[in-house]
Amino acid sequence: MSAKEVEFIRQFRSNAPEVGYNRWPKFNSQALDLTIEESPMKEHSVQVTRVVSDITCDICGQSVVNEAQKNNMANLDSFAEYARLVAEFGYGSKRDGEKFQFDFCEGCFEDLLSKINKLKAVKKAK
Ligand SMILES: [Zn+2]
Known part of the structure; x- marks a missing residue:
């Protein structure tokens, strides 16, 4: 044979x-x-996927995502439990065409909120 x-x-x-x-x-x-x-009919490959792994606060630089949520979510792209301030200015504005985007952790958002309330009180007093 x-x-x-x-x-x-x-x-x-x-x-x-x-x-x-x-x-x-x-x-x-x-x-x-x-x-x-070990069949050669199956080809294996490792694929790299781009994910949002963290979101940091624009004031203190700390993560806006707690550890438990980080461990539960492989991609934080859909994470929405934080404060975001977006400002866009158009035609007629001194800042025409400018766009601002800030992300804040809960603590810094509280600070910002109290600043806003103080400003409101000052403006009303005038
Ligand atoms: Zn912060």
């Missing part, structure tokens, strides 16, 4: 009792399992 014949017997499982009549080389079901696992 040539090496090629042995190769074909193994390839087409002609030595497997339920498939063919060949009794040599001896059918080895464990070897067959290994063959399936």
Whole structure:
């Protein structure tokens, strides 16, 4: 029996009792399992995905996301539990075309809120 014949017997499982009549080389079901696992029909690749891994506060520089939430979310892109201030100015404004975007942690947002309330009180007093 040539090496090629042995190769074909193994390839087409002609030595497997339920498939063919060949009794040599001896059918080895464990070897067959290994063959399936290492099948060249499946190609594997590692893909790199861009994710938002953290969001920091624009005032104190600390993360706006607590550790528990960081561990639960692989991508923070949809995370929305923080303060965001967006300002855009258009035609007729001294800041025409300027766009501002700030992210704040809860603590800094509280500070900002109290500053806003103080400003309101000062403006009203005038
Ligand atoms: Zn902060």
